[in-house]
Amino acid sequence: MKRYRLIVRGMTCTGCEEHIATALENIGAVNIDASYRHGEATFELPDDVDVRKAQEAIREAKYQPGEVQEIQPPRNGVAGDEGEYDYLIIGSGGAAFASAIKAVEYGAKVAMIERGTVGGTCVNIGCVPSKTLLRAGEIHHLAKTNPFIGIHTSAGDVDLASLIKHKNELVSQLREQKYVDLIDDYGFDFIRGEAKFIDEKTVEVGGRRLTAKRFLIATGASPDIPDIPGLKDVDYVTSTTLLERKRLPKRLVVIGAGFVGLELGTLFNNLGTEVTILQRGDTFLRKYDLEIADVVKQALTEQGINLVTGATYERIEQHGDIKQVYVTVNGKQKVIEADELLIATGRKPNTEALHLEAAGIQVGSRGEIVVDEYLRTSHPSVYAAGDVTLGPQFVYVAAYEGGIAADNAIGGANRKANLEAVPGVTFTNPSIATVGLTEKQAKEKGLEVRTSVLPLSAVPRAIVNRETTGIFKLVADANTFKVLGVHVVAENAGEVIYAGTLAVKFGLTIEDLRDSLAPYLTMAEGLKLAALTFDKDVSKLSCCAG
Structure with missing residues (x-):
């Protein structure tokens, strides 16, 4: 018997699922699972039955058959190739853990390599710390300026050091519960150190060579620092280091108006800091429709954030603790002073230390790992998932891709990553x-x-x-x-x-x-x-x- 996945268009309800199942049963299919929600049917056919008969049966049932794929049985240890591990994962964030858990469930021998802190960006320096502080900022802002007549609220000075301490306690707790504790729960090996490829089947970590049948690269991304004259000589912060500061700056200048810059600018504005956000391009939120961009710009302005678009950066200087950003806007030169300077101009993939060329793994113009729709790299035994591919930079996308990578690398499922409806x-x-x-x-x-x-x-x-x-x-x-x-x-x-x-x-x-x-x-x-x-x-x- 061979198992297949067939795209079926035109199903709208559970009754349609029953019609599809009946049509497939009539040609000898068994173990049928039709889903109108996913627009597909999976089933098994005897080896001597051509799968094109399934497409013909679907068509005769008045539905539209699409692409058909053979689903390989789970590898259960990826038998055939040689290697110390079945699956070796580089990185320990959302993509890595989702993939490790699924691979273990397939029966694979799995190891995870991490050079830094377990848990990746989201729990340590991204989603969790920023969102808990954003909530604190919202409460402080509402206490200062609530919109209801007859209710009198006020807010005192912000003790940023205490907020950061409380944030760090939450991060530590979630890192243990959602990452560290799972290593023993699922029984995969955890190896500390920086991995670099020796060849397509071998990596070296701290002088030790490890071989594997399949690999997943899930090393994430980190802040990308622009080439602005004088910046390297200035005491600037990134999204990582800003959230460790203990004193609230009087003036914060943010270079970059992407989601990181907007969120952190909003946070510190709510805490009482005077915030200026600088954007190089003329069009604010250029990936959004004009109505969306205009209303966001209105909201930021109403809250007192100074948003500057079309800025050309001439140079940056520091005098004592004060940073001076020299820009040209609409042909006029300006000097914007800040007590704290945040660089939020995007992220770059963490691939430089991996020696990818030794494994024949192709990268793009920004160093991102190039993958196909099955998340395979240019070497068929190596997969990549999450921010290291410079796809949508969300932890839930990374986890979704990590699961698909394990299904394909270990389970032989030939699943495609579908990112058409990513919120x-x-x-x-x-x-x-x-x-x-x-x-x-x-x-x-x-x-x-x-x-x-x-x-x-x-x-x-x-x-x-x-x-x-x-x-x-x-x-x-x-x-x-x-x-x-x-x-x-x-x-x-x-x-x-x-x-x-x-x-x-x-x-x-x-x-x-x-x-x-x-x-x-x-x-x-x-x-x-x-x-x-x-x-x-x-x-x-x-x-x-x-």
């Missing part, structure tokens, strides 16, 4: 959440689209919160009304976007959103109101007529 959240005030295509991206793909733009002032939750700076935008196919993209700027936008992700991933239509019940006085109701806005003026509806 992203930037935790500013209000937060920015997006999934799917922007209007511009959809049009660049040649799609005819219709859009709906709903100001937050039309969302009852925002009205009662007395915080109405924000927006909902839906992008839909003009012919099918299938939801192509969801974009939200609002309080708790990150909680709302999961519903948008499901809509994009499973091909829901605007009508599906209209016909679904949305709880009143939630921010998620904005999705339904935005759907109604395609052909109604929601300002003319009663409170919960949506």
